[in-house]
Amino acid sequence: MPTALEVQIKTLPDAPGVYQYYDKEDQILYVGKAKNLKKRVASYFTKNHENAKTRVLVKKIVSIKHIVVNSETDALLLENNLIKKYQPRYNIMLKDDKTYPWICIKKERFPRVFMTRNVVKDGSEYFGPYTNVRTVKALLDLIRELYPLRTCTYDLSQEKIDAGKYKVCLEYHLGNCLGPCENLQTETSYNETIKAIRNIIKGNFKQSLEAFEKLMMSFAEKMEFEEAQKIKEKVSLLSNYQAKSTIVNPTINNVDVFSIISDESYGYINFFKIANGAIIQSHTTEIKKKLDETDKEMLELAIVEIRQRFNSVSKEIYVPFEVDLGDNVKVTVPKLGDKKRIVELSERNAKYYRQEQFKQIKIVDPDRHVKRIMTQMQKDLRLSEEPRHIECFDNSNIQGTHPVAACVVFKNGKPSKKEYRHFNIKTVEGPDDFASMEEVVYRRYKRLLSEGESLPQLIIIDGGKGQLSSALKSLDVLGLRGKIAIIGIAKRLEEIYYPGDSIPMYLDKKSETLKIIQHLRNEAHRFGITFHRNKRSKSAIQSELEQIPDVGKQTITSLLRKFKSAKRVKSATFEELKEVVGESRAQKIFQYYNTAKK
Structure with missing residues (x-):
């Protein structure tokens, strides 16, 4: 049933x-x-x-x-x-309780143009919303510089103007208004100004520039050079504003651009509105994944929501990959040229926004930042648990001498330097990287097991398949195979090798997972090389002192403890040497160096 x-x-x-x-x-x-x-x-x-x-x-x-x-x-x-x-529990939501500014052209005789956060359905025209108040103020400042407009709230009906109810104010005397309240400017003339302003707000500068240039030439022909200069300044102002705004091909008009960057837990969606080659709106938002949603699912929902919120009626959108939005909107996935560049710019904005969020999270909520990186590493490296504790091994035997190895430890993605360890290779004769790796991995985890210390979730071997196989032999002997994840990283192309798999995996070169692995590998290399260099240096000093007849290891140790280097032993006086090793040995050392000088 x-x-x-x-x-x-x-x-x-x-x-x-x-x-x-x-x-x-x-x-x-x-x-x-x-x-x-x-x-x-x-x-x-x-x-x-x-x-x-x-x-x-x-x-x-x-x-x-x-x-x-x-x-x-x-x-x-x-x-x-x-x-x-x-607001269902398992749905992603684009939460945004901010009120964004609009530019309003008021429905009235001699319309005012101003910024508002309240959209009133009274027949007025509203442009926006804008995501940045500074953008709105800059645009309104430009408009006021170019066109005289009234700012008063008078009811400028023809009857009241004819009755002489109003007098021009200071704005008229400053040249910021042409005095429609006293019939000094006609409604037709004022509406022509509003038409030009409407075009500028929409990003269409062409008509205003042409009109100003004609007016400038007209003044010049009439020898009214002062007026022509004023208009020239306005042309320059408008051209500069257009140059700053126009960042793509001016033929790209009335288009919405969307892109998404995502990680394990969040998606970051950027939106551009483009008119006449100018970005007139830009907005980036963050959405939290609820059910491991794909980029396509998140972007589709975001496009619908953002277009509603920002009142967009564009018939075409540019996106980085195909999305299903029905038949009312043309979806374009640009492959090259200016259209492709604008999508890449949108993606760059989404990336920058994501980086800014991470910087803030690091300061405000460091645990969330660590959790995100660990979850990403777990996913990228196909691990069964988060790699909170990682250890990386590197061999150093330059020119086959003094073979040593280094083990570095990272906790929560950061170096834990007090837990770094050096190893002198004991059981291997000559330069044999594979056998050396087998020895140090065995010694490291034999000790951790015997001391009851916590084991890492991930071991990284600096080397390819051969080094990885050697390390695996030791894990097998210790019964740790399958209990600790282990990978090898080859130097040349950053290939990552897994046990029993001859085909390497390649991580995205910009991924945080690869950056942390590289940091581990570089730390292991640095730590190993430093130890190797010190060992060689110490060995060189000892070998020089060993050349002195009848001077044994104990005497050499005493001399180095006091003088720190063979050079200082060489330049020491007989009395100084006598204080450290006695008269008989001091005589031999002093005589050896002074004879050598002659």
């Missing part, structure tokens, strides 16, 4: 729509959209979900509701509205 839920799934229509999942308390859990409701909903109950949260969601579903719509576009819009209305 099928359950009520199974019956619901089987009877869903093969049509586009929106589905809603409810739990046993009739609380909404999740809202989703689908091209085919039956197929999409059934997939939740037939697939083995890798994401733990999705598995938990499916277990909680007790009932399903659905709404059939005409098209994918309708499904997208309805899904977005229902998510905002019900």
